Amino acid sequence: MKNAIVILIGIMFVTSATYSQIPGAKVSHIDVFNISGYSLDVICQRTEVSVVSASVNYFCWDQCFIPSVSTSGIVTIGPGALSQNFIGDYNPSGSTGTSLIAYCFYDNNNMIDSACVIIMYGPNSPDDSLYASVNVGALVGVEDGPARISEIVDIYPNPASSNATVEYSLATGGSGSAFIVVRNLLGATVMDMQLRGSTGKAIFPVNSMKSGVYFYSLVVDGQIQSTQKLVVE
DSSP states (O other): OHHHHHHHTTEEOOOGGGGGGSTTOEEEEEEEEEOSSSOEEEEEEEEEEEOOTTOEEEEEESEEEOTTOOBOOOEEEOTTOEEEEEEEEEEOTTOOSOEEEEEEEEETTEEEEEEEEEEEESTTSOSEEEEEEEEEOTTTTOOSOSOOOOEEEEEESSSBSSEEEEEEEOOTTOOSOEEEEEEOTTOOEEEEEEOOSSEEEEEEEOTTSOSEEEEEEEEETTEEEEEEEEEEO
């Protein structure tokens, strides 16, 4: 009965040894670093940006959640400490297409402080890899300050060959409809990510994109607020 109750609330028991037992499964690790001088209660939200219909994915952070659950419980990270037990698990179930899944991390007591990662899962992606390291806690204790404007603060590295990090800022009190939209020279959308919070960074995979110039735009309520160029090599 206890196990049945746990499954109903969205938690499943999976040990790390089971990951490699699924043929073709892809496992991605993300390190989450608390750069503040305070303990933080951090949550993760998973978003399926675009997924192959036959595939199945879930994530683990302190505990593993069934595929229908997209928000973790609270994970407390001490001041200056690193959490290294986040795992995104993707099973293509025999499909050969490509899926994009975003994982966003937030300080539960300061939701404007966020860091997001888009991971591309496909036939050529690593079976098991440390995909990224993200920082939380940059805005701890910041109550008031200069008004922010909606803009892309920076993109790095530039040129990029593996991942590109986009730092962004959204105007205080702005709409929840904010995206980073990536377009090629022809104006076609290559990928996009809905932003969470009001400031943070988003990490995009670029290793599957053709070499060339791309434009990253911050779009708020359907209006382009800021655009920067990225060279993929």
